[in-house]
Amino acid sequence: MNAPSAVLGSRDRSVRRDGIDIRGLLFAGFLLLALLFSLAILTVLVGSQVVQGFPVFAERGIDFLTSDLASNPANAGVAQGIVGTALLVVVVAVLAFPVGIMTALYLEEYAGDTALARFININVRNLAGVPSVVYGILGLAVFVTLLAVLGDGDGKTILSGGLTLAVLVLPLVIITSAEAIRAVPDALREAGFGLGGSRWQVIRQLILPAAAPGILTGTVLALSRAIGETAVLILVGAVLGSFSTNGSLGALLTGPYTALPAIVFDWARKPGPAFQADTSAAIIVLLAITILANAMAVVLRNRYERKW
Amino acid sequence: MTASAAPGGSLLRGSRRRRRNEGAVRGALFAAAALSILISVGIVLSLVFEAVSFLSQIELSQLVAPGWFPRRGMFSIATVVVGTLIVTVIAMTIAAPVGLGSAIYLSEYATPRVRGIVKPILEILAGIPSVVLGFFALTWISPNIVQNLFPEAKGFSLMAAGIGVGVLTIPLVASISEDAMRAVPNALREASYGLGSRRLTTSVRVIVPAAISGIVAALILATSRAIGETMVVALAAGASGGSLFTVDPLGPGQTLTAAMASLAAGSDQVAGANAAFQSLFFLGLLLFLMTLVLNVIADTFVRRTRQKY
Amino acid sequence: MTTTSSEGPAPAGPDPVLEADTAEPAASVAPAVVRLRDVGLFYGEFRAVKGVSFDVPTHQITSIIGPSGSGKSTLLRSINRMNDLIAGTRMEGEILYHEENLYASYVDPVEVRRRIGMVFQKPNPFPKSIYDNVAFGPRLNGFKGDLDGLVEQSLRRAAIWDEVKDKLKQSGLTLSGGQQQRLCIARAIATDPEVILMDEPCSALDPRATLQIEQLMAEIKERYTIVIVTHNMQQAARASDRTVFLNMAEDRAGYIVEQGETAQIFTNPTHQMTEDYVSGRFG
Numbered sequence: 050m051n052a053p054s055a056v057l058g059s060r061d062r063s064v065r066r067d068g069i070d071i072r073g074l075l076f077a078g079f080l081l082l083a084l085l086f087s088l089a090i091l092t093v094l095v096g097s098q099v100v101q102g103f104p105v106f107a108e109r110g111i112d113f114l115t116s117d118l119a120s121n122p123a124n125a126g127v128a129q130g131i132v133g134t135a136l137l138v139v140v141v142a143v144l145a146f147p148v149g150i151m152t153a154l155y156l157e158e159y160a161g162d163t164a165l166a167r168f169i170n171i172n173v174r175n176l177a178g179v180p181s182v183v184y185g186i187l188g189l190a191v192f193v194t195l196l197a198v199l200g201d202g203d204g205k206t207i208l209s210g211g212l213t214l215a216v217l218v219l220p221l222v223i224i225t226s227a228e229a230i231r232a233v234p235d236a237l238r239e240a241g242f243g244l245g246g247s248r249w250q251v252i253r254q255l256i257l258p259a260a261a262p263g264i265l266t267g268t269v270l271a272l273s274r275a276i277g278e279t280a281v282l283i284l285v286g287a288v289l290g291s292f293s294t295n296g297s298l299g300a301l302l303t304g305p306y307t308a309l310p311a312i313v314f315d316w317a318r319k320p321g322p323a324f325q326a327d328t329s330a331a332i333i334v335l336l337a338i339t340i341l342a343n344a345m346a347v348v349l350r351n352r353y354e355r356k357w
Numbered sequence: 358m359t360a361s362a363a364p365g366g367s368l369l370r371g372s373r374r375r376r377r378n379e380g381a382v383r384g385a386l387f388a389a390a391a392l393s394i395l396i397s398v399g400i401v402l403s404l405v406f407e408a409v410s411f412l413s414q415i416e417l418s419q420l421v422a423p424g425w426f427p428r429r430g431m432f433s434i435a436t437v438v439v440g441t442l443i444v445t446v447i448a449m450t451i452a453a454p455v456g457l458g459s460a461i462y463l464s465e466y467a468t469p470r471v472r473g474i475v476k477p478i479l480e481i482l483a484g485i486p487s488v489v490l491g492f493f494a495l496t497w498i499s500p501n502i503v504q505n506l507f508p509e510a511k512g513f514s515l516m517a518a519g520i521g522v523g524v525l526t527i528p529l530v531a532s533i534s535e536d537a538m539r540a541v542p543n544a545l546r547e548a549s550y551g552l553g554s555r556r557l558t559t560s561v562r563v564i565v566p567a568a569i570s571g572i573v574a575a576l577i578l579a580t581s582r583a584i585g586e587t588m589v590v591a592l593a594a595g596a597s598g599g600s601l602f603t604v605d606p607l608g609p610g611q612t613l614t615a616a617m618a619s620l621a622a623g624s625d626q627v628a629g630a631n632a633a634f635q636s637l638f639f640l641g642l643l644l645f646l647m648t649l650v651l652n653v654i655a656d657t658f659v660r661r662t663r664q665k666y
Numbered sequence: 667m668t669t670t671s672s673e674g675p676a677p678a679g680p681d682p683v684l685e686a687d688t689a690e691p692a693a694s695v696a697p698a699v700v701r702l703r704d705v706g707l708f709y710g711e712f713r714a715v716k717g718v719s720f721d722v723p724t725h726q727i728t729s730i731i732g733p734s735g736s737g738k739s740t741l742l743r744s745i746n747r748m749n750d751l752i753a754g755t756r757m758e759g760e761i762l763y764h765e766e767n768l769y770a771s772y773v774d775p776v777e778v779r780r781r782i783g784m785v786f787q788k789p790n791p792f793p794k795s796i797y798d799n800v801a802f803g804p805r806l807n808g809f810k811g812d813l814d815g816l817v818e819q820s821l822r823r824a825a826i827w828d829e830v831k832d833k834l835k836q837s838g839l840t841l842s843g844g845q846q847q848r849l850c851i852a853r854a855i856a857t858d859p860e861v862i863l864m865d866e867p868c869s870a871l872d873p874r875a876t877l878q879i880e881q882l883m884a885e886i887k888e889r890y891t892i893v894i895v896t897h898n899m900q901q902a903a904r905a906s907d908r909t910v911f912l913n914m915a916e917d918r919a920g921y922i923v924e925q926g927e928t929a930q931i932f933t934n935p936t937h938q939m940t941e942d943y944v945s946g947r948f949g
Contacts, residue, residue, distance in 0.1 A: 183644060
């Protein structure tokens with residue numbers, strides 16, 4: 050009780066700020082700089098392409114979007130690339146979406162915690178980290194060869210390209226779908242089973258509708274990835290340089306093809322300011338599409354995000 | 358008790374058709390899942406067969422040639438591997454601090470409003486196709502940054518490519534590190550602030566160490582990604598047609614991935630079952646093994662984070 | 667018949683487990699739609715419940731009471747085979763439904779659950795309209811008749827029709843907690859089950875909603891048989907006809923200490939432990 054306040058008394062009890070915290074400010078400054086770096090790079094990148102590519106649109110307008118590839122940069126356009134990219138997206142969506150969801154359903158709803166399920170899971174995660182150029186090799190060795198044997202061309206078609214891209218983005222679809230399915234609360238499943246639903250009924254009528262927004266977002270992100278993917282296309286033989294088809298759907302599907310990113314790659318290697326401008330213009334188109342797709346995914350996610 | 362005898366018309370038996378449907382559904386879903394295993398097998402087989410064929414066609418001395426000139430039968434592994442390493446090191450020098458710094462800021466400093474602006478920016482950056490970044494590296498980064506800083510640098514350089522790959526990888530480092538830091542329970546932050554620490558101390562001495570497994574995983578995954586990046590190096594590092602062994606980052610060079618792209622579509626393009634072309638698969642196998650090892654290591658770090666909390 | 671290891675608080679006398687009601691219960695006055703015979707339930711190696719035998723008389727409310735961890739919920743869920751959904755669970759003994767063993771190999775759990783419905787602790791209506799919630803069960807079974815009429819009848823029987831008849835298209839999640847639970851009861855009733863299992867249906871509700879549910883139970887027992895798990899003893903005393911008291915032995919397995927008419931269990935129990943529990947001395 051008579052504790053001497055000698056020790057306590059000597060301590061400074063003021064809570065006034067002790068000067069400016071230099072270290073803290075510097076650190077915060079460094080962090081902010083890191084953030085601004087990304088913003089700056091993004092701005093410069095988009096800005097430089099717009100600056101360099103806009104004159105092409107100013108001069109030629111829609112013509113740039115509707116012309117075919119040509120060796121003269123003043124005539125060359127991205128029409129075939131747009132068509133090719135669109136067709137590739139369709140093939141990828143048709144293949145990767147169902148297989149991806151089905152795999153995710155199996156892993157989350159049927160397989161439980163067995164060794165097989167864990168093995169498939171590890172496998173999918175590894176596949177997600179394989180560089181795209183290796184997928185290109187797979188496409189070349191398997192799909193192109195297969196289609197060359199089955200058809201009578203060289204096998205370098207939209208189909209082999211689309212198959213390879215589908216395989217590339219499949220792990221992404223699986224992982225995001227599995228997350229969405231896992232996020233569905235168990236209470237929903239219990240109620241469904243409690244009413245006498247079979248497993249498939251509960252999945253189809255309760256789990257899938259509840260997980261749909263997440264699954265959709267994941268699919269859009271995967272498609273957006275496929276749209277911008279170049280290395281695969283190079284490996285499986287998208288045409289670099291110019292070509293022409295008779296424009297029929299059959300020719301488009303079974304013959305030579307190209308896609309936007311392949312066009313960008315090809316033109317980027319050509320010397321001269323004219324093709325550089327064309328490249329930037331093509332990049333504007335490509336960026337517009339990919340940013341649109343990403344934005345769509347974000348909007349979907351925000352709009353349908355449920356707070357369970 | 359008549360329990361175990363199955364009465365002929367028991368209502369509890371359930372319809373055979375439903376059981377069959379359920380079985381069919383399960384089978385179809387399993388087939389889909391098995392497909393992913395098939396894909397892995399396909400990748401490994403398509404790499405190994407041709408790579409072995411390549412190795413059987415060449416002399417081992419060709420693997421230590423003075424440079425990588427596939428059409429002349431020179432397949433110097435050292436050239437491409439060192440090129441890959443140089444690009445990767447440069448890339449990580451940029452991506453690690455910027456990515457981590459962004460992550461720390463987002464996790465520990467930023468208000469929800471700032472987060473709402475910054476995260477979409479990072480997501481947009483993540484969505485930029487690599488071919489675009491490659492063109493940007495070639496036409497803007499190289500002249501305006503590399504050649505400004507190092508006047509002796511060439512138009513094509515490993516440095517420009519490295520910076521491009523670094524920029525590409527920033528979002529990956531940032532998002533995984535940020536996830537790891539946000540997963541650290543608030544209780545630790547409260548404890549630290551409660552003791553009178555400032556944000557710098559809390560972030561650096563408490564949060565980062567707590568999230569270190571996730572951060573390490575982020576860095577390893579980013580490295581793996583940088584190693585596997587193709588388009589930026591194909592465009593900005595030059596050296597299509599072959600490259601002598603070099604350690605000079607200010608000049609053109611060859612990486613594993615750019616060499617592959619070159620073989621498929623560049624001036625090294627040569628089709629058929631000859632050694633030059635099959636070196637493509639050999640490189641692919643090397644690349645696949647490198648990234649596989651890194652990804653597996655990163656995965657163990659990710660699992661360590663999960664265990665903690 | 668039972669194990670020889672000592673279990674439960676060790677009195678200076680015979681083993682309380684042997685003393686407890688593990689023998690065939692005296693036949694209740696009403697016929698039993700569900701009968702449990704020497705049921706043991708396991709999660710992997712862990713035994714959650716052992717040696718449980720009791721009858722569930724038709725058109726009566728049977729309550730299962732006991733402290734936390736005594737395995738009441740696990741026991742309840744074994745009656746409609748919900749435990750099947752958790753990997754590694756195992757059952758010993760028999761659960762008879764109209765003298766048919768629910769766990770026989772030819773039995774489809776889906777059919778079991780259409781006849782033995784369940785209401786859960788936290789109301790869990792589907793994120794669908796009120797109408798679709800109630801219609802879900804019948805649609806699963808391929809109901810082809812007057813769905814509107816069935817939905818209305820179920821909502822009436824669950825004493826919630828008047829409150830929702832003008833907003834059947836609204837989401838079930840917009841209702842209050844008590845209303846949601848009555849909706850879940852309507853949903854369970856719509857499949858026309860014989861037995862309704864209720865797993866602490868009021869523990870997430872306020873006292874007024876709780877009372878409504880209890881009144882509802884009293885009304886619907888004329889048509890259905892109800893088994894309710896509750897840790898609210900007053901509720902068991904108020905609402906049920908028969909009571910089963912489950913306690914946790916020292917090996918953490920649940921066992922029946924006593925069972926019988928509710929009035930008798932609460933006012934004149936046979937076992938000291940029952941007396942202790944219902945008067946709040948433990949649990």
